[in-house]
Amino acid sequence: MKVHVNSRICAGFGICLGIAPEIFELHDDGYAVVRVSEVKPEDEDAMRRAVSQCPAQAISLSEASSQ
Numbered sequence: 001m002k003v004h005v006n007s008r009i010c011a012g013f014g015i016c017l018g019i020a021p022e023i024f025e026l027h028d029d030g031y032a033v034v035r036v037s038e039v040k041p042e043d044e045d046a047m048r049r050a051v052s053q054c055p056a057q058a059i060s061l062s063e064a065s066s067q
Contacts, residue, residue, distance in 0.1 A: 001039040002062045003047050005032045010058040016050040023047065038064055 003023060005016075012030040016023075023043060027033045039047050039061075051059045 001041075001044055001047065002037070002064055003034050003039055003050075004060050004062065005034055006058045006060070007031060007033075009056050011056040013055050015053050015055065016059060019050045019053065020046040024050070032058070 005024070010031040012026065012032065014026060014032070016032050017026060020043060023034065023036055023039065023046070024032050025035050047059075047061055051061060
């Protein structure tokens with residue numbers, strides 16, 4: 001699973017960072033960025049929570065490529 005933050009709509013609330021600090025960090029400009037290329041299976045529930053709790057709806061998930 002991959003996680004993406006749409007930098008055009010991220011408002012820098014930081015809720016994702018509170019849910020999964022090992023996955024997200026705040027960039028110098030105050031907006032969230034993803035720290036990992038792929039989410040580990042044990043972190044998938046936290047990612048779904050981050051998606052559902054993002055006030056700006058800036059986070060999305062996609063399935064990892066099987067190649």
